[in-house]
Amino acid sequence: MHQRRLGSERVDKINVGLIGLGTVGSGVAKMLLSRGEFLARRAGVGLALKKVLVAHPRRVRPVRIDPRFVTGNPAALLEDPEIQVVLELMGGIHPAKELVLKAMKNGKSVVTANKALLAHDGAELFRAASRAGVDLYFEASVAGGIPIIKSLREGLIGNDVEVLYGILNGTTNFILTEMYRGGDGRSFKSALEEAQSRGYAERNPSLDIKGIDTAHKLSILTLLSFGKAVRPDQIYVEGIEEITANDVRYAHDFGYAIKLLGIAKRDGDQLEVRVHPTLLPNNHLLSSVSGVHNAVFVKGDLIGELVIYGQGAGKLPTTSAVIADLIDVARNIKYKSPQRVPPPLAHPRIRRVRRVGEIEGRYYFRFSCIDRPGVLARIARILGKHRISIASVVQKDRRREHIVPVVMMTHDAKERDVEAAFDEIDRLSTVRRKSVFIRMERG
Numbered sequence: 001m002h003q004r005r006l007g008s009e010r011v012d013k014i015n016v017g018l019i020g021l022g023t024v025g026s027g028v029a030k031m032l033l034s035r036g037e038f039l040a041r042r043a044g045v046g047l048a049l050k051k052v053l054v055a056h057p058r059r060v061r062p063v064r065i066d067p068r069f070v071t072g073n074p075a076a077l078l079e080d081p082e083i084q085v086v087l088e089l090m091g092g093i094h095p096a097k098e099l100v101l102k103a104m105k106n107g108k109s110v111v112t113a114n115k116a117l118l119a120h121d122g123a124e125l126f127r128a129a130s131r132a133g134v135d136l137y138f139e140a141s142v143a144g145g146i147p148i149i150k151s152l153r154e155g156l157i158g159n160d161v162e163v164l165y166g167i168l169n170g171t172t173n174f175i176l177t178e179m180y181r182g183g184d185g186r187s188f189k190s191a192l193e194e195a196q197s198r199g200y201a202e203r204n205p206s207l208d209i210k211g212i213d214t215a216h217k218l219s220i221l222t223l224l225s226f227g228k229a230v231r232p233d234q235i236y237v238e239g240i241e242e243i244t245a246n247d248v249r250y251a252h253d254f255g256y257a258i259k260l261l262g263i264a265k266r267d268g269d270q271l272e273v274r275v276h277p278t279l280l281p282n283n284h285l286l287s288s289v290s291g292v293h294n295a296v297f298v299k300g301d302l303i304g305e306l307v308i309y310g311q312g313a314g315k316l317p318t319t320s321a322v323i324a325d326l327i328d329v330a331r332n333i334k335y336k337s338p339q340r341v342p343p344p345l346a347h348p349r350i351r352r353v354r355r356v357g358e359i360e361g362r363y364y365f366r367f368s369c370i371d372r373p374g375v376l377a378r379i380a381r382i383l384g385k386h387r388i389s390i391a392s393v394v395q396k397d398r399r400r401e402h403i404v405p406v407v408m409m410t411h412d413a414k415e416r417d418v419e420a421a422f423d424e425i426d427r428l429s430t431v432r433r434k435s436v437f438i439r440m441e442r443g
């Protein structure tokens with residue numbers, strides 16, 4: 001690994017260049033400007049905001065910054081030899097990637113909150129950081145204020161991680177929580193509107209509700225916990241749009257909560273990496289995570305089970321994560337130990353990522369069928385033919401000759417068999433809507 005030549009001079013102050021002055025950037029700028037002394041004492045070195053790069057330099061900002069610090073010209077920040085750390089808080093892949101690469105090439109360490117960039121190009125960025133002998137820190141990219149990255153990179157580093165599940169998207173968790181609300185739930189559409197009216201969901205919420213945002217974050221956590229780079233487009237992703245308030249209620253009646261989980265688990269030399277709505281037993285630690293909160297569950301061979309919970313987004317929690325990274329990087333510069341925490345290493349045993357059809361587990365099924373004698377028996381016969389055994393069944397809201405939901409929980413079954421059985425069941429004339437299955441995790 002290339003190491004920068006570092007002199008023996010004392011470092012009393014670290015100059016910081018900030019890219020982006022939006023929700024997160026303005027929070028970070030405000031902290032640096034208003035808590036300078038406090039942060040310097042905590043860091044053991046002064047932190048000075050030297051330049052800020054934005055798209056619209058003349059825009060009036062909620063945070064008061066000397067206009068001489070603000071620029072629209074990337075070179076003014078990236079070519080400034082006095083700036084040692086760049087905070088990339090603009091988001092998006094381009095031009096953020098080019099700016100980060102250029103900063104590192106110019107010998108500057110980088111702190112970023114950019115999950116999309118890391119999920120798509122993390123491996124390339126880590127290589128570039130290694131080559132330049134600088135740090136790349138990214139705590140704010142997953143679960144906002146929750147220090148899960150530092151936990152995986154440092155606190156849990158001696159563990160062989162077996163399983164990691166995360167509630168990594170506050171918008172979808174808020175919607176699913178609203179859809180239950182003590183059994184008196186509301187539709188997906190109405191819960192989404194509530195999330196939008198409270199500012200928890202974007203006007204175009206598809207990245208969140210389709211599970212893509214969770215896949216970005218899971219990709220980063222998978223690299224850290226299993227040393228395997230899995231791009232978001234290689235992850236099986238299912239969102240929450242098909243979940244109904246009835247599914248949430250029926251699952252609860254069976255003793256489960258429905259959560260959108262990012263799941264990564266190792267089985268021998270194979271890895272499962274997937275994002276989908278999941279039934280978790282009510283006594284699982286993640287089941288009680290409600291509203292916009294995030295939580296991550298990790299099972300390691302030494303630590304056993306660990307849960308970390310908190311605010312997964314928002315100006316102040318995300319600022320907390322960026323400042324923590326900045327202080328780590330500043331200390332590494334001060335004590336001349338960049339790359340003290342090396343990039344994630346490949347797991348020696350993982351050979352391949354399983355396809356979703358290969359997974360095995362328990363399932364929740366919902367069929368919408370005509371309430372008529374013999375219908376249930378026919379469904380059960382098809383399931384049996386495909387080696388799926390039923391653990392419990394409930395026929396809800398019975399009304400002769402009307403379409404009624406039939407809800408089942410299964411024992412362990414192979415997903416490939418579930419898909420084959422559903423193909424057959426959905427062709428029955430008495431089954432009137434596309435049948436639904438939701439995967440379960442035991443915890």
Ligand SMILES: NC(=O)c1ccc[n+]([C@@H]2O[C@H](COP(=O)([O-])OP(=O)(O)OC[C@H]3O[C@@H](n4cnc5c(N)ncnc54)[C@H](OP(=O)(O)O)[C@@H]3O)[C@@H](O)[C@H]2O)c1
Nearest residue numbers: 020021022023024054055056089090091113114313314318
């Ligand atoms: N918001 C959260 O709660 C949260 C939580 C965790 C992680 N993150 C991540 O943090 C990052 C920033 O998010 P945000 O919500 O703060 O974004 P934001 O409010 O949209 O702010 C983006 C900032 O970047 C600047 N910018 C955009 N394009 C630029 C360009 N080409 N050159 C220079 N500056 C440019 C904008 O400048 P102007 O102001 O001049 O337009 C703006 O100040 C994203 O990667 C996001 O995923 C956000």
